[in-house]
Amino acid sequence: MALKHATPLIDELEKGPWPSFVSDVKRMAPKNPMCEDWLGVMELSYKEKEGHWKHGGIVGVLGYGGGIIGRYCDRPDLFPAIAHFHTVRINQPASKYYTTEVLRKLCDLWEPRGSGLTNMHGSTGDIVLLGTTTDNLEPLFYELTHELGMDLGGSGSNMRTPEGCLGMSRCEWACINTQDIIYDLTMEYQDALHRPMFPYKFKFKSSGCPCDCVAAIARSDCSIIGTWRDKIRIDQESVRAYAAGELTPHAGAGGTEKRKFDINAEVINLCPTKCMEWDGKNLKIWDEDCTRCMHCIRVMPRALRPGVDTGATILVGAKAPILEGAQMSSVVIPFIKMEPPYEEFKEFVEKMWDWWMENGKNRERLGETIQRLTLREFLKATDLTPDPRMVNTPRFNPYIFYDPAEVPGGWEHDAAAFRQRHQA
Amino acid sequence: MALKHATPLIDELEKGPWPSFVSDVKRMAPKNPMCEDWLGVMELSYKEKEGHWKHGGIVGVLGYGGGIIGRYCDRPDLFPAIAHFHTVRINQPASKYYTTEVLRKLCDLWEPRGSGLTNMHGSTGDIVLLGTTTDNLEPLFYELTHELGMDLGGSGSNMRTPEGCLGMSRCEWACINTQDIIYDLTMEYQDALHRPMFPYKFKFKSSGCPCDCVAAIARSDCSIIGTWRDKIRIDQESVRAYAAGELTPHAGAGGTEKRKFDINAEVINLCPTKCMEWDGKNLKIWDEDCTRCMHCIRVMPRALRPGVDTGATILVGAKAPILEGAQMSSVVIPFIKMEPPYEEFKEFVEKMWDWWMENGKNRERLGETIQRLTLREFLKATDLTPDPRMVNTPRFNPYIFYDPAEVPGGWEHDAAAFRQRHQA
Amino acid sequence: MAFDPNNLMQDRITDIGPPKYDKFFPPIVKDNFGKWKYHEILEPGVLVHVSETGAELYTVRIGAARLISIDLIREVCDLADKYCGGYLRWTTRNNIEFLVSDKSKLQPLIDDLRSRGNWFPIGGTGNSITNIVHTQGWAHCHTPAIDASGVVKAVMDELFEYFGSHKLPAQVRIALACCLNMCGAVHCSDIAILGVHRKPPFIEHDRVQNVCEIPLVVAACPTAAIKPKKVGELKSIEINNNRCMFCGNCYTMCPALPLADGEGDGIALWVGGKVSNVLSTPMFSKLAVPYIPNEPPRWPATVNTIKKIVEEYAAGGRRYERVGDWINRIGWERFFEKTGLQFQHEHIDDYRLAMMTWRTTTQFKF
Amino acid sequence: MAFDPNNLMQDRITDIGPPKYDKFFPPIVKDNFGKWKYHEILEPGVLVHVSETGAELYTVRIGAARLISIDLIREVCDLADKYCGGYLRWTTRNNIEFLVSDKSKLQPLIDDLRSRGNWFPIGGTGNSITNIVHTQGWAHCHTPAIDASGVVKAVMDELFEYFGSHKLPAQVRIALACCLNMCGAVHCSDIAILGVHRKPPFIEHDRVQNVCEIPLVVAACPTAAIKPKKVGELKSIEINNNRCMFCGNCYTMCPALPLADGEGDGIALWVGGKVSNVLSTPMFSKLAVPYIPNEPPRWPATVNTIKKIVEEYAAGGRRYERVGDWINRIGWERFFEKTGLQFQHEHIDDYRLAMMTWRTTTQFKF
Ligand code: SRM
Ligand code: SRM
Ligand code: SRM
Ligand code: SRM
Ligand code: SF4
Ligand code: SF4
Ligand code: SF4
Ligand code: SF4
Ligand code: SF4
Numbered sequence A, B: 001m002a003l004k005h006a007t008p009l010i011d012e013l014e015k016g017p018w019p020s021f022v023s024d025v026k027r028m029a030p031k032n033p034m035c036e037d038w039l040g041v042m043e044l045s046y047k048e049k050e051g052h053w054k055h056g057g058i059v060g061v062l063g064y065g066g067g068i069i070g071r072y073c074d075r076p077d078l079f080p081a082i083a084h085f086h087t088v089r090i091n092q093p094a095s096k097y098y099t100t101e102v103l104r105k106l107c108d109l110w111e112p113r114g115s116g117l118t119n120m121h122g123s124t125g126d127i128v129l130l131g132t133t134t135d136n137l138e139p140l141f142y143e144l145t146h147e148l149g150m151d152l153g154g155s156g157s158n159m160r161t162p163e164g165c166l167g168m169s170r171c172e173w174a175c176i177n178t179q180d181i182i183y184d185l186t187m188e189y190q191d192a193l194h195r196p197m198f199p200y201k202f203k204f205k206s207s208g209c210p211c212d213c214v215a216a217i218a219r220s221d222c223s224i225i226g227t228w229r230d231k232i233r234i235d236q237e238s239v240r241a242y243a244a245g246e247l248t249p250h251a252g253a254g255g256t257e258k259r260k261f262d263i264n265a266e267v268i269n270l271c272p273t274k275c276m277e278w279d280g281k282n283l284k285i286w287d288e289d290c291t292r293c294m295h296c297i298r299v300m301p302r303a304l305r306p307g308v309d310t311g312a313t314i315l316v317g318a319k320a321p322i323l324e325g326a327q328m329s330s331v332v333i334p335f336i337k338m339e340p341p342y343e344e345f346k347e348f349v350e351k352m353w354d355w356w357m358e359n360g361k362n363r364e365r366l367g368e369t370i371q372r373l374t375l376r377e378f379l380k381a382t383d384l385t386p387d388p389r390m391v392n393t394p395r396f397n398p399y400i401f402y403d404p405a406e407v408p409g410g411w412e413h414d415a416a417a418f419r420q421r422h423q424a
Numbered sequence C, D: 001m002a003f004d005p006n007n008l009m010q011d012r013i014t015d016i017g018p019p020k021y022d023k024f025f026p027p028i029v030k031d032n033f034g035k036w037k038y039h040e041i042l043e044p045g046v047l048v049h050v051s052e053t054g055a056e057l058y059t060v061r062i063g064a065a066r067l068i069s070i071d072l073i074r075e076v077c078d079l080a081d082k083y084c085g086g087y088l089r090w091t092t093r094n095n096i097e098f099l100v101s102d103k104s105k106l107q108p109l110i111d112d113l114r115s116r117g118n119w120f121p122i123g124g125t126g127n128s129i130t131n132i133v134h135t136q137g138w139a140h141c142h143t144p145a146i147d148a149s150g151v152v153k154a155v156m157d158e159l160f161e162y163f164g165s166h167k168l169p170a171q172v173r174i175a176l177a178c179c180l181n182m183c184g185a186v187h188c189s190d191i192a193i194l195g196v197h198r199k200p201p202f203i204e205h206d207r208v209q210n211v212c213e214i215p216l217v218v219a220a221c222p223t224a225a226i227k228p229k230k231v232g233e234l235k236s237i238e239i240n241n242n243r244c245m246f247c248g249n250c251y252t253m254c255p256a257l258p259l260a261d262g263e264g265d266g267i268a269l270w271v272g273g274k275v276s277n278v279l280s281t282p283m284f285s286k287l288a289v290p291y292i293p294n295e296p297p298r299w300p301a302t303v304n305t306i307k308k309i310v311e312e313y314a315a316g317g318r319r320y321e322r323v324g325d326w327i328n329r330i331g332w333e334r335f336f337e338k339t340g341l342q343f344q345h346e347h348i349d350d351y352r353l354a355m356m357t358w359r360t361t362t363q364f365k366f
């Protein structure tokens, strides 16, 4: 069946071994005029090398300050079906597990109410329904809540949809229950998620271990990363089995064949802290020097496991470049136990938010506020004690703001006495 | 003989195994009232924990804009002999070699004309004569030039006295003739040294090799550091002698006894680029990967020597913290041949100075001007080509100032055409 | 009760949040939650996780476009119903994972997936190039300098051999963001594809005061290039083009400042970033190529440059070395040599922390 | 002709520069310039350099105060005349080197030096603690927060065993600067002693307009804490004390802004810097102790803290590891533990590049 718009350029994207979104959408187009016009606008963009979407106005559902991104086409004359093309962000279930049942319901819900196109998932983690009109929003929200038991995600200057790695659900290295943490925070802070109250957006992400499979350290204002503070568990027999070539090193990540494994070359010498020793029979780890980089564990997963006194390292301030340049998260709590109901952690979160709301400028991410007002102020406001683990290195400039409380007489000089000692 | 001022506090500094400046000056005091009063003012400072020197006014010798630091005591009532206590900076001979003849002449000259105290040497490298009065300056300068064939060093916003390591005079690693370079620059730029013409001070330092024994990289606006670009010279027989414990490793720097020397542990594994191999008989270096860190050479000086295609790496911008924080020098010329008359280098110097004089703010060091106006501008002004050796890492922020000359249409948009393609 | 457009408050449910996380867990996950003991990759794209209880969970990972239709989702559901008791998940990089509890269904699932043309490629595990994290591009956003999905498709087609194999020294994570907002968080990726503008915005003075809040626009500029200015009777702004580095933040705040331009826009490539704390610490991506023109529909120059970088890394990287570790070992001078890329003034940082990137040592390679 | 105070131009010589460098070379240096082949440290403080020609030059290095009198110089000359044919030099760290060409005079020189009490200690070579580079302090400058020569004497007395021995893992370079101007260039030293003020300047409003150029004073402040201000009829300035970090740069420009204060001033200690490009690249010194009070005449707290740092380094450093390399290996968390120093808010950078110092990884030691 011929489509409304010829798309010679994007048709090129049907070729090749990787799944083609063009083929997918073309398959939809006969049933959905939005898809048809969307193919048309894409083709136009491919021709002109310019996008054709305008800024969104304020669209949303009643009582929510976020979750919908308004979007309008700048050529409604050519593509009337997508003149309005708003996005709906749905808070994904933690770690993105689904039954086919709920997915089919979602498809059934979306089919009549929008383009039928989605992003599985958005960069923040939401289910993204791509392209609908304002009048569809309220019914869609109604069905979403009633029939799927789901809710909108975040947008605007609010807490954004938190996201975690799959953690304990399928990973042997998880040191914290990422799913429960993410779910608990999401539920506890529904108001912050749905009603913008912050200077700018705020993102939580949680990874179960330092591998950081949800990239928390790069893109969350508050990163919760599992770790342990006791000893790596060693099964010496399995270590010997790796050495003997009986087990596949690196769980097959570097090739699935069993192979001779030189523990010295591939583990001991690579350990960043050089805190390991292998005498051909036994592996010894000086855990007090280990920085929990996961390398030895990930290359010999059947022999080594994280310790059992587990908890999280909390880091804050990651963000993309706008305005002050990109930041990664920085350690502010080297270790915290993370057991429900996470009270100690939530107290920290609330102190952090209070400080940020009081001091942050409009459109200033937490990391930027800390940059501007100093990490010292942040620690003070959140009742945290300075710790060398918070820095890669102490300062190397001598521009120290000494506390006047610690100086005899504070900032005051006795000018007269000074001039008695020293003639001008 | 009792001295004028009791000095119970600083007398404590006569104790202990390290040479005592207090004992030294006390020995002088009976002959020189300036020394007597200087001991007195030091004692007062030790009591009050405050210095007693005021800002200097403008003092100097005719036709020179630097070389003398004016200094006045803020208690002339108590210490009249040092009411005036100016410093004379004398340009040291390169690498600070002396004959006793010239030193004695210097002492004879200084004895009647000042305190008889010196700094051998000042931090910049000058011979510092510490403490004299304004009326002594001209005769002192006359005698200095006539009898010693010496001249003043720098102070103020001028080129400062250049300084080098001892280089080829007594070091087997010197890749450039530091003495000649320093002498040549000093002579060529006498005017810049004696007559302030820059936004702020400007320092040259030259080390013969990457050991940097004159700390050029930390404290010179322009650092000239010897290096080579061919191969490390290896005497395999001597390598074997080290391995066999026949030669003292590290030339005795770590203990002067001969000892068993594990080349793998002490050299191969420590080499920062891991570009060496030792099979028990022969040492192999992949020179293309060597970063010339000097380690292997310094631990086996009888076996290894720098290459023979030698020259210098030029780095610019080092300085102390005021204002923008301390800087080390940064590479701007990875390799340059340094043969008299150093024309290519001097062309670079003059372009650099022209740019700095034109663009530098008052009291802005070269490194700060580069920070403010970008390294790109500096390279452009000095006709240097960007090279990855100039950076530890390319930029990681996306804030690129693209050159409009490379953009079709430059900075201009065709606004009307744009709005024909895109409705507002 | 059904939705009543005239009575939005009727029966309204709000703030229920997402379904509880374990609601969609397959039974084997529920039973073995927190008890997993080890895992193994059986072949690229196929994992087994073994529990302390002895239970074994098989996972088959397939690459997917991130922009997918409900038709595609339904097709995936059919497969999950047939082989996985109806359970599946998406990964943090937008791949789909089929969760197989019944080992006998593993090979049939794999065979089925392989039989369906280019829809469901298996791979993305271990030392592969997995799915490219990306953003909207011309598909939906108002600030892009490039498309997203199309560039990703073109790149993945070319790198496809690395998706279904483990032949790289380590995992390679590629990300794309269509503008400097970097929704793809590309700033810590092994290879990052970034849409860039190269012309300062033009100012539609007749619209500014109507559609923009001038103080917010002024504050939005990272380099303070924008000042308020009266143009005739109109309140507007002026831009010091010399200070503009084309970030588009002002355009985000003010639609009357378009900067997109077909000929001006294009792609910058970045390399050597990472997120994990494994061996080395997280690293930012660094500029490799300042500009490649937009070449729809298949962006050949971009694709080939990435391929070249990957191939040099594949040839030169040591086992476990991420791209950034490899470059740190060989040095940037060698990176540019080996890849044939040109080092230009754009590579030298000139923003706020620039000084920290200069080479303050004589240590480098000739 | 003699100097005539009434005719300065008579016979005036200017711009002759220093004597040519080889003028004072001993003959053996002239003959073997650029031909040296290797060297060896025979015992701490005693070096031999061997030339390709076979010539051998012996050097005996002695520690010296940097502030020395002409009497002392003459005494040194006597020694050089007796044993060195009248040749000697100073090093870049203010030690004196006797240059002995005649091997038979080596031991007699050493014996003679040793016989003269504490005037001429032999050492400073190899893995020692050599002379402390320092500045003026209360001896001559107008901005110091501490003395220089006296602190150096007290510290060297305590560390004396390390001057004449090679028992440290590597060389340890200590430097002192009496104010933030850092004439001692202490910012790249293994251990740095820095004089610090802790009170903002007080303003002598009645003097400012007479003795200072207000725009220069305003420009001098790195943190923009200073503004011009009229005080009654007087043109003066005001200081926002909250922004002042006590650098004293305004005082350098304006004597009417004193900030020295006996109780406020003191010492900050820094560690882990280096200059050489050997093994590791040059490094800045990092804050170890933000403040120790001035304790003349012998600064016991400063001395003991430095001793403790040196001893921990001596015990824990590996061969060839500079202080900074040692700390990088063990981590700052261990450095503070081992030395018993307290990590405080002052250690956390809050100046311009502060962000680059934060720990953006989960890698650290408990
Ligand atoms: C949809 C999504 C991209 C995607 O294709 O997945 C997205 C899309 C937009 N982002 Fe984003 N961001 C999305 C995840 C991100 C991320 C990644 C993350 O959350 O992990 C980042 C980087 C991390 C961070 O937060 O810094 C990100 C950093 C930005 C920024 C820069 C923020 C900064 O502080 O530097 C902006 C600009 C702004 O806020 O004005 C922005 C703005 C936008 C806007 C709203 C455009 C704008 O200027 O108003 C985009 C709307 C596009 C559209 O029409 O659909 N978006 N944005 C992602 C959200 C989907 C979801 O909810 O799951
Ligand atoms: C005498 C000397 C210290 C010493 O005891 O050795 C010295 C003494 C002074 N220096 Fe210095 N500087 C001396 C070498 C240095 C060095 C080291 C070097 O040259 O290698 C530095 C650090 C490197 C650098 O240049 O950055 C240095 C960085 C400063 C600064 C900070 C400059 C900056 O850009 O951060 C100042 C402040 C200024 O210029 O206003 C300064 C200012 C001063 C003044 C003139 C005080 C002032 O504020 O006006 C001092 C006069 C002291 C006196 O009364 O005798 N001095 N000054 C050194 C010169 C002796 C000589 O000629 O050999
Ligand atoms: C499924 C997923 C988590 C999820 O919640 O969805 C996941 C799952 C696993 N990751 Fe991951 N990682 C996942 C995203 C990530 C990310 C995030 C990202 O790429 O955006 C990272 C950080 C990337 C970075 O550093 O830039 C990540 C860095 C790792 C590492 C560190 C590897 C390294 O060399 O740095 C490991 C350990 C390893 O594989 O050696 C790891 C290991 C693992 C293990 C082996 C954990 C386990 O024991 O089961 C899982 C199978 C890995 C595999 O694919 O071979 N995972 N992993 C994500 C799959 C993404 C995909 O579809 O390709
Ligand atoms: C005499 C002197 C040069 C001069 O022109 O006066 C000199 C002379 C030598 N240096 Fe040096 N260095 C001299 C100041 C320096 C400095 C500058 C400084 O300290 O301010 C440095 C850089 C310091 C730093 O990195 O902070 C310096 C870093 C080195 C190194 C690198 C050591 C390291 O582990 O980083 C070597 C190589 C070695 O010793 O292993 C070296 C090696 C040498 C050798 C062995 C060179 C040779 O082949 O003769 C000389 C004898 C060293 C010895 O004392 O054991 N020299 N050397 C200086 C003596 C200062 C003193 O009195 O103590
Ligand atoms: S971050 Fe750690 S716990 Fe989470 S999935 Fe990755 S490896 Fe497993
Ligand atoms: S986790 Fe990393 S640091 Fe710790 S022992 Fe293993 S390899 Fe070494
Ligand atoms: S810098 Fe090099 S050439 Fe100069 S003295 Fe030191 S080791 Fe010798
Ligand atoms: S000079 Fe340094 S980098 Fe070069 S081979 Fe020797 S140890 Fe290795
Ligand atoms: S990166 Fe830029 S263009 Fe792409 S989705 Fe995000 S805001 Fe839009």
Ligand code: SF4
Binding pocket: C200, C201, C220, C221, C222, C223, C224, C225, C226, C239, C243, C244, C245, C246, C247, C248, C249, C250, C251, C259
């Ligand atoms: S594009 Fe960015 S840099 Fe340019 S004017 Fe706008 S906000 Fe400023």
Ligand code: SF4
Binding pocket: D135, D136, D137, D141, D142, D143, D144, D145, D177, D178, D179, D180, D181, D182, D183, D184
């Ligand atoms: S460091 Fe400061 S106080 Fe010491 S001499 Fe230099 S300018 Fe003077």
Ligand code: SF4
Binding pocket: D200, D201, D220, D221, D222, D223, D224, D225, D226, D239, D243, D244, D245, D246, D247, D248, D249, D250, D251, D259
């Ligand atoms: S001491 Fe320094 S920071 Fe304080 S006001 Fe003066 S110049 Fe500014």
